[in-house]
Amino acid sequence: MIRYLYAEQLDAFPRLRDTMFRHRAEQFHKRLGWEVSVDAEGFERDGYDDMNPLYVIWEMADGTHGGSMRFLPTTGDTMVSDHFLHLTDGVRIESPLIWECTRFCLSPDAPAKVSAALMAAGGELMRAFHLTHFVGVFDRRMIRIYRMIGSSPEVLGSAGEGSEKISVGLWQYDENVRRAILARAGISLEQSQQWFARSFDVVAPHEERLSLVA
Amino acid sequence: MRPDLEITLDRLAQATTLEELQSETLRLRDESGIANVVYHWTNLKGEQFGAGTYAPEWAVHYINQNYIRVDPVVSGCFNRFHPVEWKQLDWSGKAARAFLGEAVEAGVGRQGLSVPLRGPNGQFALFTVTDECADSAWRAYADERTRDLILIAHFFNQKALEIRRGTDYAEVMRLSPREIDALTMLAIGYSRAQAAERLSISEHTLRVYIESARSKLGAANTTHAVAKALTLGLILL
Known part of the structure; x- marks a missing residue:
């Protein structure tokens, strides 16, 4: 299932949190050889993790991480503007309607549908929060995965060679694409909305709470 | 309303x-x-x-x-x-x-x-x-x-x-040359497709550059962004 968690909420899910940062170390440090820092606990974390980003995480049945990605608003500091301006024609992409998506990571044991489920969750964010685009940083392997999901970004530019190749790309919100990706992941619209509501809404229904003061 | x-x-x-x-x-x-x-x-x-x-x-x-x-x-x-x-x-x-x-x-x-x-x-x-x-x-x-x-x-x-x-500090000075190029082409009457072709980028990318410029200019839409950039002297025709 999908969970939407701000960084400061991660501590309530220690198993999910720890396995996510370990899988990130595995993917970005070990497999791709990116220059990322891995701490003594084996966690891959960077400065953007300290800015209270919003994570979208696939939680496995045993409470561990199946896949994830990280979002930050482009009105604040972003990886794209801080490090990859040369890949965006020098344009500092900045708008309250555009969020940055980085560190798309899959667990080695992730079922095939997880990447589609994550992208569909991204679509849920765009729909619910009235966003127009995501701008993302991703590795070479992801280009093929995004294509298979039916959610190919428009690649703005790439740097590096081989497994170290990093690209910056754009996704535009499209309700039809969101529904197609959900179908591909085998997740119903209702299920997707329910996961979303569970993360962003409190449990008690509004009417009930208001009746307390009426 | x-x-x-x-x-x-x-x-x-x-x-x-x-x-x-x-x-x-x-x-x-x-x-x-x-x-x-x-x-x-x-x-x-x-x-x-x-x-x-x-x-x-x-x-x-x-x-x-x-x-x-x-x-x-x-x-x-x-x-x-x-x-x-x-x-x-x-x-x-x-x-x-x-x-x-x-x-x-x-x-x-x-x-x-x-x-x-x-x-x-x-x-x-x-x-x-x-x-x-x-x-x-x-x-x-x-x-x-x-x-x-x-x-x-x-x-x-x-x-x-x-x-x-208490200052007049304006964020608009942070428009990049590419954003200014995009707005300039629209200002002289190019369509999005023509402007994108001139800049050797896709229309999709052009849209994001314009959205970024729109946001920095505090404009409501593309036309408004072009008008504001002209008024501020950021683009010259």
């Missing part, structure tokens, strides 16, 4: 005092036909500043009672960057329930949508709209207006920061 975003942003752009920001909240409320439009600002030092249409007695009471510590809207939006529906918040605690009772009494409204905003040095602000209407009417209003409200909220905060700083 739907206020014209371009006119709203132009009025905001001309505001030079906190009083003018206050007047803008009144105008926005009247044009939107909703109960309240409120901007609430705080920083690490605990200073607060507000502009908005709440009854002045309520604003004073809120400050005197230090309700910022109780208000679920503040705690629920702090450290968030997505627009927050008041329905999503936790009003179940005893203090929060009492606070809500008083707020409703004071005409705040039971429906609310708040856009969290962040500025330098721990600045945190909320731009909020509220009403008394039924859930379905509020849903329809929010669906139609949230995107505009997000844009107004960010520009409102930018103006409030500028006014507080």
Whole structure:
């Protein structure tokens, strides 16, 4: 299932949190050889993790991480503007309607549908929060995965060679694409909305709470 | 009724005092036909500043009672960057329930949508709209207006920061050559497709560059962004 968690909420899910940062170390440090820092606990974390980003995480049945990605608003500091301006024609992409998506990571044991489920969750964010685009940083392997999901970004530019190749790309919100990706992941619209509501809404229904003061 | 975003942003752009920001909240409320439009600002030092249409007695009471510590809207939006529906918040605690009772009494409204905003040095602000209407009417209003409200909220905060700083410092100087190229081509009458071709980028990418420039200029749409860039002398024909 999908969970939407701000960084400061991660501590309530220690198993999910720890396995996510370990899988990130595995993917970005070990497999791709990116220059990322891995701490003594084996966690891959960077400065953007300290800015209270919003994570979208696939939680496995045993409470561990199946896949994830990280979002930050482009009105604040972003990886794209801080490090990859040369890949965006020098344009500092900045708008309250555009969020940055980085560190798309899959667990080695992730079922095939997880990447589609994550992208569909991204679509849920765009729909619910009235966003127009995501701008993302991703590795070479992801280009093929995004294509298979039916959610190919428009690649703005790439740097590096081989497994170290990093690209910056754009996704535009499209309700039809969101529904197609959900179908591909085998997740119903209702299920997707329910996961979303569970993360962003409190449990008690509004009417009930208001009746307390009426 | 739907206020014209371009006119709203132009009025905001001309505001030079906190009083003018206050007047803008009144105008926005009247044009939107909703109960309240409120901007609430705080920083690490605990200073607060507000502009908005709440009854002045309520604003004073809120400050005197230090309700910022109780208000679920503040705690629920702090450290968030997505627009927050008041329905999503936790009003179940005893203090929060009492606070809500008083707020409703004071005409705040039971429906609310708040856009969290962040500025330098721990600045945190909320731009909020509220009403008394039924859930379905509020849903329809929010669906139609949230995107505009997000844009107004960010520009409102930018103006409030500028006014507080007492300088004319404008973010627009950060437009990159590529954004200026894109706006220039549109200004001389190129279509998006033609401009994209000239710049050797896709139309999709061009849209994002223009959206970025639009945001930095505090413009409502592409035409407005081009007009503002011309007025500011950022593009020359």
